[in-house]
Amino acid sequence: MKLQQLKYFNALCRLKSFSKVASKFKVSQPTVSYAIKSLEEDLGVKLILRNQSHTDVSLTKEGELFKKYSLNAIQQLDMGITAVKNVHDGRIKIGITAALSRFFDLTQHIVSLEEIFGTEIGLLEDGSKEITRKIISNKLDIALFGTNKEVVSSQLDLKKIATFPFKLAVSKKHPLSKESHVHLSQVKNEKFILFNEHFIHHEVFWKFMNSYGIIPNILAEVSDLQGFENFIKQKNTIGILVDFLKLDHIRLIELDEPEPVQFYLYLAKQKDGKITDEAFNEMELYIKDQIYALKN
Numbered sequence: 001m002k003l004q005q006l007k008y009f010n011a012l013c014r015l016k017s018f019s020k021v022a023s024k025f026k027v028s029q030p031t032v033s034y035a036i037k038s039l040e041e042d043l044g045v046k047l048i049l050r051n052q053s054h055t056d057v058s059l060t061k062e063g064e065l066f067k068k069y070s071l072n073a074i075q076q077l078d079m080g081i082t083a084v085k086n087v088h089d090g091r092i093k094i095g096i097t098a099a100l101s102r103f104f105d106l107t108q109h110i111v112s113l114e115e116i117f118g119t120e121i122g123l124l125e126d127g128s129k130e131i132t133r134k135i136i137s138n139k140l141d142i143a144l145f146g147t148n149k150e151v152v153s154s155q156l157d158l159k160k161i162a163t164f165p166f167k168l169a170v171s172k173k174h175p176l177s178k179e180s181h182v183h184l185s186q187v188k189n190e191k192f193i194l195f196n197e198h199f200i201h202h203e204v205f206w207k208f209m210n211s212y213g214i215i216p217n218i219l220a221e222v223s224d225l226q227g228f229e230n231f232i233k234q235k236n237t238i239g240i241l242v243d244f245l246k247l248d249h250i251r252l253i254e255l256d257e258p259e260p261v262q263f264y265l266y267l268a269k270q271k272d273g274k275i276t277d278e279a280f281n282e283m284e285l286y287i288k289d290q291i292y293a294l295k296n
Contacts, residue, residue: 003077005039006070008032009047013067016057018050075137092117092274095124095131095143099199099245100265102225104144104290116282117275127198127223135268142269142280144287146242148204148261153268157277159284161265162244162291166204167252169241171232176253183256184212192216193231193239196223204261205240244294 011021012032022029040047047063050056059067094113096106106113106123113121124134128146135143135156144161151158168187170176176187195201202221209216219237222228225245231237233249242263243252267284269275 001039001042002035003074005035005042006074008035009039010067010071010074012036012048012057013059013063013071018057092119092121092142093124093140094121095126095134095140095145097128097131097145097199098125098223099128099195099201099225099242100144100146101125103245103294104287109286112286113283116286117279127196128200129203130198135270138270138273141273142267142275142283144265144267146200146263146265148200148207148263150264151266151268155271156268157271157280159267159280161267161284161287164243164263164265165260166201166240166255166263167243168255169228169232169239169247169250169252171236172249172251174236174238174251176238177251179253181256182253184208184214187238188212188214188216190217191219191235191237193219193228193235193237194221195228195239196221198223200263201240201242207261208240208255244291246294 008021008025011024012018015021015024018029018032018036022032025032036048043062043066045062046060047066049058049060049063094106096104110121124131124140126134131140131143131145132147132151134140135145136153138155148166150160168176168182176182192205194205208214219235220227220231222231225247228239228241229247229249232239241247241250241252246252267280267287269280
């Protein structure tokens, strides 16, 4: 059994076409057909049901079962390749979500961070979902990210740094800014601004809307805090924001919810990676110091 056979098989499961798989891998269709046939012979079972022209493809019962394991094998191998490359690359790769980066500006503390880790560092900013995916897939050594659910992982060391509620964000000139609590039913006719799908805020926003059957009037989706703040200030829109992300022109109002949705701030590292426990603990203290400075 060869790795390329597994890749062809998994692509065939998704694309349902030999010709599309051949096009994806830039090989001939007979090459794909031969690889799948060889894989079936190695396993001693039929994985694919196809017509004579190979245009209609479906999986056998054995094929459905094998799909799950073969995909996992490819993912594990890709993670292993990434891990080996990371060991060869001496730099420490740090990930931080774009929203958090504005408040924990790691670029201003490069020298301090390099002293903590004892080597050169590389920084990556992205949305919470992407940073979470990259630390789990071993493409980052350490990451600071937020999520709306508690995280458990067998491959990561995790520190829950803090927990914050999501609140309603409005302009300081908005009529609702005088309220201490707001129920979502009060804002169903408002214009909304939200973060794009790479941010956990996006998922939380739709969770709120769907729970009350609200069809929101969305003015725009943004990819950073500056855009979020500008729309609220200039267009008098409203949105959902984590409590500690305080902005100059925005007032955060508590949502009157029976079960408030929480934002969990995590620091994570690879269990068997390049980050020592000592450096991990130092990074935790550094982040907590930054949070304390923000609050005071």
